[in-house]
């Protein structure tokens with residue numbers, strides 16, 4: 001079931017790949033910059049989940065080691081071309097992989113970054129669990145994302161748009177409560193920041209820290 005849904009999302013982004021930078025490059029620029037700045041403050045081994053065409057890759061400083069994964073091979077191909085063309089030596093690897101089943105050992109990274117990805121994956125909480133698993137204790141999760149309205153007209157519109165946007169590769173309906181509930185259940189997770197981004201605050205920068213001493217508990221889940 002989940003695999004089929006992931007295939008469907010991959011196909012949607014396979015189709016976006018040729019024009020993605022043109023359409024979504026400027027739209028997400030502000031959030032991308034904010035996410036990179038947050039990741040840079042922590043630094044070290046960085047995993048960018050849903051790296052897409054690699055628009056963010058040149059933004060990381062060369063002292064860090066960045067790995068990128070994405071479920072869409074055509075999107076990732078563009079990231080590879082970018083990394084080679086721009087000589088991005090800090091990019092350690094780019095692999096086709098599902099955010100819900102990361103092929104990395106526990107505690108492999110200092111920072112996990114996900115920009116405009118959580119609302120695209122079929123089972124967001126499963127992906128968040130995976131981000132936490134591959135993060136070292138004390139590490140940082142940086143998420144740039146759209147937060148859906150809790151109520152009112154915007155919530156109604158977002159719900160109505162769901163059938164359309166799902167076909168395009170993302171969901172419009174995704175309230176903050178999903179993150180809050182996940183963090184409450186996950187244990188060992190601390191909200192560091194929830195920052196609505198201008199101009200309208202529909203997109204936010206969210207940071208969670210993985211508390212020290214939770215590696216075993218998470219690995220056992």
Ligand SMILES: C[S@@+](CC[C@H](N)C(=O)[O-])C[C@H]1O[C@@H](n2cnc3c(N)ncnc32)[C@H](O)[C@@H]1O
Pocket residue numbers: 006009010013024028032049050051052053055056069070071072075097098099100114115116117120121122
């Ligand atoms: C809206 S794009 C964002 C791309 C990039 N992070 C950016 O800021 O431009 C969403 C990306 O998430 C990827 N994606 C969706 N579902 C995924 C999954 N289950 N595992 C890994 N990547 C996924 C898509 O292929 C796409 O590249």
